[in-house]
Amino acid sequence: MLMFDPLILARFQFAFVVSFHIIFPAFTIGLASYLAVLEGLWLWKKDDRYLKLFNYWLKIFAIAFGMGVVSGIVMSYQFGTNWSVFADKTGPILGPLMGYEVLSAFFLEAGFLGIMLFGMNKVGKRLHFTATLLVAFGTFFSAFWILSVNSWMHTPAGYSINDVGQFIPENWFEIIFNPSFPYRLVHMLMAAYLTTAFVVGSVGAYHLLKQNSNICARTMLSMAMWMAAIVAPLQLIAGDMHGLNTLEHQPAKIAAMEGHYETKKGAPLILFGFPNDEKMEVNNAIEIPKLGSIILKHDANAEIKGLKDFPEGETPPAEIIFWSFRIMVGIGMAMIALGLWSFYLRLRNQFYKNTFFQKIVVLMGPAGFVAVIAGWITTEVGRQPFTVYGILKTMDSASPIDAPAITASLLVFIVTYFLVFGAGTYYIFKQFAINPDTDKTHPVKIGSLGVSLKIFNKS
Amino acid sequence: MSIELIWAIILSFAIFAYVILDGFDLGIGINYPFIKSKWERDLAMNTVAPIWDGNETWLILGGGGLFAAFPLAYSIVLPALYAPLTAMLIGLILRGVAFEFRWKEKNKSNIWDKAFITGSYTATFFQGVALGAFLQGISITGRSYSGSWWEWLSPFSIFTGVALLIGYGLLGSTWLIYKTENRTKRNMQFLAKRFFVLTLLMITVVSLWTPYLNSEYFDKWFSVPRIYYVLPVPILVIFASLKCIQSIYQNKDIQPFLWSIFLFLLSFIGLMISIYPNIVPPSLDIWEAAAPEKSLKFLLVGVLIFIPIIIGYTAFTYWVFRGKTSSDENYH
Ligand code: HDD
Ligand code: HEM
Numbered sequence: 001m002l003m004f005d006p007l008i009l010a011r012f013q014f015a016f017v018v019s020f021h022i023i024f025p026a027f028t029i030g031l032a033s034y035l036a037v038l039e040g041l042w043l044w045k046k047d048d049r050y051l052k053l054f055n056y057w058l059k060i061f062a063i064a065f066g067m068g069v070v071s072g073i074v075m076s077y078q079f080g081t082n083w084s085v086f087a088d089k090t091g092p093i094l095g096p097l098m099g100y101e102v103l104s105a106f107f108l109e110a111g112f113l114g115i116m117l118f119g120m121n122k123v124g125k126r127l128h129f130t131a132t133l134l135v136a137f138g139t140f141f142s143a144f145w146i147l148s149v150n151s152w153m154h155t156p157a158g159y160s161i162n163d164v165g166q167f168i169p170e171n172w173f174e175i176i177f178n179p180s181f182p183y184r185l186v187h188m189l190m191a192a193y194l195t196t197a198f199v200v201g202s203v204g205a206y207h208l209l210k211q212n213s214n215i216c217a218r219t220m221l222s223m224a225m226w227m228a229a230i231v232a233p234l235q236l237i238a239g240d241m242h243g244l245n246t247l248e249h250q251p252a253k254i255a256a257m258e259g260h261y262e263t264k265k266g267a268p269l270i271l272f273g274f275p276n277d278e279k280m281e282v283n284n285a286i287e288i289p290k291l292g293s294i295i296l297k298h299d300a301n302a303e304i305k306g307l308k309d310f311p312e313g314e315t316p317p318a319e320i321i322f323w324s325f326r327i328m329v330g331i332g333m334a335m336i337a338l339g340l341w342s343f344y345l346r347l348r349n350q351f352y353k354n355t356f357f358q359k360i361v362v363l364m365g366p367a368g369f370v371a372v373i374a375g376w377i378t379t380e381v382g383r384q385p386f387t388v389y390g391i392l393k394t395m396d397s398a399s400p401i402d403a404p405a406i407t408a409s410l411l412v413f414i415v416t417y418f419l420v421f422g423a424g425t426y427y428i429f430k431q432f433a434i435n436p437d438t439d440k441t442h443p444v445k446i447g448s449l450g451v452s453l454k455i456f457n458k459s
Numbered sequence: 460m461s462i463e464l465i466w467a468i469i470l471s472f473a474i475f476a477y478v479i480l481d482g483f484d485l486g487i488g489i490n491y492p493f494i495k496s497k498w499e500r501d502l503a504m505n506t507v508a509p510i511w512d513g514n515e516t517w518l519i520l521g522g523g524g525l526f527a528a529f530p531l532a533y534s535i536v537l538p539a540l541y542a543p544l545t546a547m548l549i550g551l552i553l554r555g556v557a558f559e560f561r562w563k564e565k566n567k568s569n570i571w572d573k574a575f576i577t578g579s580y581t582a583t584f585f586q587g588v589a590l591g592a593f594l595q596g597i598s599i600t601g602r603s604y605s606g607s608w609w610e611w612l613s614p615f616s617i618f619t620g621v622a623l624l625i626g627y628g629l630l631g632s633t634w635l636i637y638k639t640e641n642r643t644k645r646n647m648q649f650l651a652k653r654f655f656v657l658t659l660l661m662i663t664v665v666s667l668w669t670p671y672l673n674s675e676y677f678d679k680w681f682s683v684p685r686i687y688y689v690l691p692v693p694i695l696v697i698f699a700s701l702k703c704i705q706s707i708y709q710n711k712d713i714q715p716f717l718w719s720i721f722l723f724l725l726s727f728i729g730l731m732i733s734i735y736p737n738i739v740p741p742s743l744d745i746w747e748a749a750a751p752e753k754s755l756k757f758l759l760v761g762v763l764i765f766i767p768i769i770i771g772y773t774a775f776t777y778w779v780f781r782g783k784t785s786s787d788e789n790y791h
C-alpha cells in the first residue's frame with residue numbers, strides 16, 4: 001500500500017518540508033540585499049523616502065526570516081531522521097560543507113540580525129549599515145554552501161568510496177566546485193532576486209493604483225522593474241547554460257524534461273503534450289521540428305538520446321518534470337516580457353500612469369515563488385531514482401524507521417506548517433496593505449522589541 | 460591528542476553552549492505562565508529578542524557538527540530519537556515564530572503567548588527526554604539503529620524531560636533577575652528560589668539513577684580509585700549551590716545566573732564522565748564513529764578560524780544590548 005511504504009512517506013515528508021523552507025530563503029536572500037541597498041541609498045542621498053522603505057521592508061523581513069530559520073532547523077535534522085543511510089555514507093563529504101555553512105553563514109546572519117532589527121539607536125548608522133550588509137552576506141554564503149552540497153549530489157566529484165561504502169573526500173576543491181555548482185548557484189541567486197523583485201514591485205504597484213502620487217510606491221515599482229528588466233533575460237541565459245550542463249551530466253533528466261522518449265536526429269521541441277511514462281509516448285504533442293536539437297546541441301540535425309535508451313529503472317518520471325519545467329520557463333518568459341514592457345513604458349513616459357501594466361505587476365507578485373518551487377521539483381525529481389546521481393539510490397538511502405512514525409510526524413508537520421506559516425503569511429499581507437509613505441507605526445514597533453526607531457525623527 | 464578526540468571536545472562545547480544559551484531563553488518560556496501582566500511579558504520577551512536566533516544556531520552547529528565529524532553516530536542517534544526530536548522541532552517552531560508574531564496580534568489573550576509557552580515547554584521537555592533516552596543506550600546492529608520507534612520512552616527519559624524543564628526554568632528566572640528591576644525582579648527571585656530547590660533535587664536523583672542504568676556507568680563513578688577523581692564534581696555542586704542561593708537572597712544581579720550556569724557545567728561534566736569514550740552509549744565509541752581524517756581536518760580549519768570570530772561578535776551583540784531591559788521607552 002502506498003500510504004504505508006516508509007520510503008514514499010519519507011520522500012513526501014522531505015519534499016514537503018524542503019519546499020516550504022525554500023519559499024523563505026528565496027524571498028529573504030533577495031530582501032536582505034534590497035534592504036542593504038535601501039539603507040545605503042538613504043545614507044548616501046539622505047532622502048527620507050529610502051528610510052521609510054527600509055523600515056517598511058524590515059518589518060516584513062523580520063517575519064519572513066523568522067519563518068526561514070525555524071523551517072531550516074527542521075531541514076538540518078531531516079537528513080538524520082529520514083535519510084540516515086544517506087547521512088552515514090555522504091556525511092564525510094556533505095557534513096563539512098554544511099558545517100561551513102553554519103560557521104560562515106548562519107552565525108553571521110543570526111549574530112547581526114539582532115543589531116539590524118533593534119540596534120539602530122544603539123550602535124550608530126554606519127555600524128548598523130555594516131550589520132545589514134553582513135546579514136546580506138550571510139544569506140549569500142548560506143546559498144553558496146548549501147547549493148554546493150546539493151550540486152554535489154547531482155554531479156559528484158572529488159571522492160572515493162571506502163570499504164564500508166562511505167564517500168571519502170579526495171579533493172575538496174573538486175567537491176565544492178563540482179561541475180553543476182556554478183550554474184546552480186548563479187541560477188538560484190538570480191531566482192531569489194527575481195522573486196523578491198516581483199514581490200516588491202507588486203506591493204508598489206498596489207499602492208500606486210490606490211494613490212498615484214505615492215512617492216514610496218513609485219520608488220518600489222521602479223526599482224523592482226529595473227531588476228526584472230535586467231535580471232530576467234540574464235536568467236534565461238543562465239538557465240540555458242544550466243540545461244546544457246545538465247545534458248552533459250544527467251542526460252536522462254533532460255530527456256524527461258523535454259519529453260523525449262525516442263532517440264532522434266533533429267529532435268523537435270515539444271511545446272506542450274501529455275507524457276505517459278508507462279507507454280513511453282507523448283500524447284497530443286505540439287512540436288516545433290528540429291528546435292530541440294538546436295537548443296540542446298546548437299545543431300539542427302544532432303542526435304538527442306531518448307528515455308527508452310537509458311537503462312531501465314534509472315530514468316526520472318517525465319510526467320512530473322515535463323510540466324514543472326514548463327511552468328518555470330513560462331514564468332521566466334512572462335518576467336522577461338514584463339521587464340521589456342516596463343522599459344518601453346519608461347521610454348514613453350507612461351510608467352507611472354499605465355494602470356493596466358500595474359495591475360499585471362500586482363498579479364505577478366507570487367510568480368517567483370511558483371517558479372522557484374517548479375525549478376526545484378524539476379531538478380530534484382529529475383535526479384531520481386538516485387540521491388547521489390548514478391551511485392546511491394534513493395531506496396537505499398532511507399532510515400530504518402517504521403511507517404507509523406513517519407506518518408505521524410508527517411501529519412504533525414503538515415498541520416503545524418499550515419497553521420504557523422499561514423499565520424505568518426497573513427501578517428505579511430497585513431503589512432503589505434499599509435501605505436509605506438504614511439506608515440503610522442513610525443516610530444516603528446519592530447516586531448519583537450517594541451523599540452522606537454527614533455532616528456527617523458532625529459534625522 | 461587525536462583529532463577524533465578534539466572533535467568530541469568541540470562538539471561537547473557546541474552542545475554545552477547551546478544548553479546554556481538556548482536554555483535561558485527557553486527558560487523564559489517556562490517562566491512565562493507565572494508572569495501575568497502584559498508589559499512584564501513584553502519585557503521578558505525583549506530581554507532575548509535580539510539574541511535568541513544566535514543562541515539557537517548552536518543547536519544547528521551541534522547537529523551539523525555531528526553529521527560532519529561523526530556521521531555514523533548522527534545516522535544512528537537521529538532515527539533512534541525520531542519522535543522526541545520531531546516533537547522538539549515542532550516546539551522550536553512554535554516558540555520561534557512567537558517572537559515576531561505576538562506583536563502583530565492585537566487581541567488581549569494573545570494566542571502567540573500560548574504558542575510561546577507551549578513551544579518552550581515542548582522543546583525543553585523533549586530535549587530532556589532525548590538526553591535520557593541517549594544515556595539509557597541505543598540499540599545498534601551493524602551500521603544502523605535497530606530498535607523500535609518508541610525505544611526512547613522510559614521512566615528515566617520522562618524524568619530527565621521534567622528535570623530539564625526545571626533546570627531551564629532556573630536559567631530563565633535567573634537571567635530575568637539579571638535583566639529586570641523592581642517588581643519583576645522580585646517575582647523572578649521568588650520563582651528562582653523554587654526552581655533552585657527543584658533543580659538540586661533533580662540533579663541528585665539523576666546522578667543517583669544514572670549509575671544504575673548500566674554497570675559501566677556505575678564503575679566510572681563508584682569503583683576505587685576512580686571515585687577519588689570524580690569526587691570533586693559533587694563537592695563543587697554543593698559549593699555552587701550554596702553560592703547560587705545565597706546570591707539570590709542577597710539581591711544580586713548577575714551572580715545567580717552565573718552560578719546557575721556553573722551548576723549546569725558541573726552536571727554536563729558529570730554526563731561526559733559517564734559517557735566517555737562512547738559517542739553513542741552503550742557501545743559505539745568516538746573512534747569507530749568518526750569521519751575519515753580528511754573530513755575532520757578540513758572542517759577543523761573552519762572551526763579554528765570561525766569560532767573565535769563568532770564568539771567575538773556574539774559577545775559584541777550581548778554588549779550592545781547589555782544592562783537592564785525595559786519594556787518600552789527606556790530602550791534607546
Ligand atoms: C543537501 C541536499 C539537498 C538540497 C539543498 C535540496 N534537496 Fe531536494 N532532496 C534531497 C536533498 C536536497 C534528498 C535528500 O536527496 C532527497 C530526498 C529524497 C530524494 O530522493 O532526494 C530530495 C528530494 C526532493 C524532492 C522529492 C523528489 C522525489 O522524491 O521524487 C523534492 C520535491 C525536493 N527535494 C525539493 C527540493 C527543494 C525545493 C529544495 C530547495 C531548497 C531542495 N530540494 C534542496
Ligand atoms: C535541503 C537542504 C537545506 C538545509 C538542510 C537547510 C538548512 C537550513 C537551516 C538549518 C537554516 C536555519 C539557519 C539559521 O538559524 O539562521 C536555514 C536557513 C536558511 N537557508 Fe536553508 N537549508 C536547505 C536548503 C536551502 C537552500 C537550497 C537555500 C538557498 C539557495 C537555503 C538558504 C537558506 C538561507 C538564506 C537561510 C537563512 C534564513 C532565511 O533566509 O530565511 N537553504 N537553512
Ligand code: HEM
Nearest residue numbers: 184187191236239240243246329332368371372375376379
Ligand atoms: C527563463 C528561462 C529559464 C530557463 C531556461 C531555466 C532553466 C532551468 C533548468 C534547465 C533547470 C534544471 C537544472 C537541472 O538540470 O538540475 C532549472 C532549475 C531551476 N530554476 Fe530555472 N530556468 C528559467 C527560469 C527560471 C526562473 C524565472 C526561476 C525563478 C524565479 C527559476 C528557478 C529555478 C530554480 C530554483 C531551479 C532549481 C535549482 C537549480 O537547479 O538551479 N528558473 N532552471
